[in-house]
Amino acid sequence: MTVQTSPAPGIRRNLTLLVLAQIGGMSLWFVSSAILPELTREAGIGPWRAGLLSSAVQVGFVLGALVLAVNGTSDRYDPRRVFASAAAIAALSNAALVVTPPGGDLQILLRGVTGLCLAGVYPVGMKIAVGWTLRRRGLVVGLLVGALTLGSAAPHGLSLIGGPDWRSTVFLASLLAAAAAGLILLTRAGPHHAGAARFDRDALRLAWRLRPVRLAYAGYLCHMWELYAFWAWIGVALTASFTLAGLADPATAARWTSFAAIGLGGLACLPAGALADRIGKAQVAGCAMGLSGALALATAASFGGPPVLVITLALAWGICVIPDSAQFSALVADHAPAEHAGSLLTLQTAFGFALTAITVQAAPFLAAGLGWPLTLALFGAGPLLGVKAMQRLARLRAAPETDQPIKEKIA
Template sequence: MTPKLPRPGRTRSLLLLLLAEIGAMSLWFVSAAILPELTREAQIGPWRAGLLSTAVQLGFVLGAVALALHGTSDRFDPRRVFAASALVASAATMGLLVTPPGGIVQILLRGLTGLCLAGVYPVGMKIAVGWTLRRRGLVVGLLVAALTLGSAAPHGLALLGGADWRITVTLAALLSALAAGLVLMARLGPHHATAPRFDPATLRLAWTDRPLRLAYAGYLCHMWELYAFWAWIGVALTASLTLSGAVDPATTARLTTFVAIGLGGLVCVPAGALADRIGKARVAGAAMGLSGAFALATAAAFGGPPALIIALVIGWGICVIPDSAQFSALVADHAPADRAGSLMTFQTALGFLLTAFTIQTAPLLAAAIGWPVTLAVFGIGPLLGVEAMRRLHRLSRSTAHHH
């Protein structure tokens, strides 16, 4: 076990980890950010457009399950796993520059990127929780904030790249390569420990243990909305601004998407600190209630005054993510200590498998029934999740009272 480091060592290592997380996760939504330019160049239809983003989600699910089965981050130094994953993902992204836009090779390269990012996000979480036991809500909140800022980054890079999508791709790939170097400079915390290999029997607990079942239910309701929002809100907002006659709708939508996702990431930090004080289920439930309300309001305001729709999208972006960290922390709190890693990995894999469905169907649904109804459908998940969190909070209070 690593000896306990003084506070500066912890702060420096966590800062390096967070910067590395932002850099590597900037690859996630590259294809969504450059879609307008790709479509103009190659006339990509809704199905292919969906596949470019869906491939990342499916790759991530495969990667997460494979890493869990192999116990990779427990057998090897997790910093090296993170760095190797970030480098391969960077190379796969650079491959987009020399392959036909929207073609099968690009879709496969996006799948490989998702596969590698499974060695970034869950592994980063493992490194982060090694630094604390009592402040896990805050530390995981910081990591999700970094993931969110990384997810927003391609929209910002696309503003820098302008009409040339290849600049956006190159900048994101370079950020991921830089991330590999940064994470190797971090140190492991005093609570870093190896966990057992993935045990399929553990998965039964996700159904038979009521607190875990409710934590899983809340997470799946949250994931129903989250990545569909992140992947498609820029496209939906462009459509709304075009309908209302706004000037340069694509650039405005891109900037708004960057701000909305980025601010949501920043809110994860105070939300995590609050969750450690008043309860993770309470914070998660409140965030989902607000997020679902913003989804319905955005749907109702679609095509209306540009200032209103922009404000609603930013509000939605702020509320859509702060609950995310708390679902992992809730599983860690309620699972047996020696099985928490496997249960968190399985939870993540199920959630991202669901996002593959929602990301792929969103543009098809929008083409069939329009963006307003599609955006309202996004809001169904979090509104159902509020009830799961209400029950979990009541159960936790009842258990604490009996003890």
């Protein structure tokens, strides 16, 4: 099925609505991390269940993304309706947390359902976004990843509004997701949107057969090794650091710092996307990964030190940890056939979030055994390895024989 397209002049209105919808939908992701201190006080949750509440979202997302990719859902059906349906169901599953036992099996299951539905929000939103432009995809996908980041930061801000009652935070996040379901239906598909009448299973093999797509996947996996572990646990790590430093209210300081670090990273996606369209997506992604890995090591080395120094490094790390994400998605969209872009983007996120399920779940155990400094340093190993993949892709894109679309060059 091919969705009707609208003229390019509507790009600002439609992308604005898409960005707002993405923020609202993704505000559900880190709800459990934001309310964890209150849940722990109320129910005495241990490290294993604390990890499950966060990693269940990742596992659910991976399952949902694999189903959507194998089925070709965002390529075969109107992606706006897929997005709206997923956001609405996610809002309901998140709201159900307020009537279930804190930290219990049902809450973990509900977090998994929320993740399952968010697979119909984030990658499907990218499918909508790349349909609006060819030349400015770095910026457009940067806008969307910035929205994802602001949505991920939102629960920390909502918890400040909701106060000590974690149920208020959950309810507010559900309202944002429900609003997202309505906003996305007000958008239209862009002039470069392409749909597929039926799903071609060979399309997923392009993830390996097309060398540029393969390298973009490799960089994305190295990036995802760090990203969600940072987002999920930086607040807990900062609380431990500030406590060690003797700060009066370490939890509040950590919450504000986490909110700012994640939010500033979202804002950094915009200039990074614009720069990528000028100098190269692989170059910008590689630079961001190098900086992020270095800042992970620096933050680890400063653990327990002067709070001002730790906050400064955590904020800088938060700014550098996310701008590369948009470029991996834009690179896949650049080098994939338009009619299969949605499936390849969804498969990319499925692989990436499968990895995050491991790192998010493992982080509290690593911290308990090795300490937060070494755990934070391990977060930075992924992006430092990913720099090499981006160097190779940058050379491939710069080669004279790649004047023709690289997606035609199969290695």
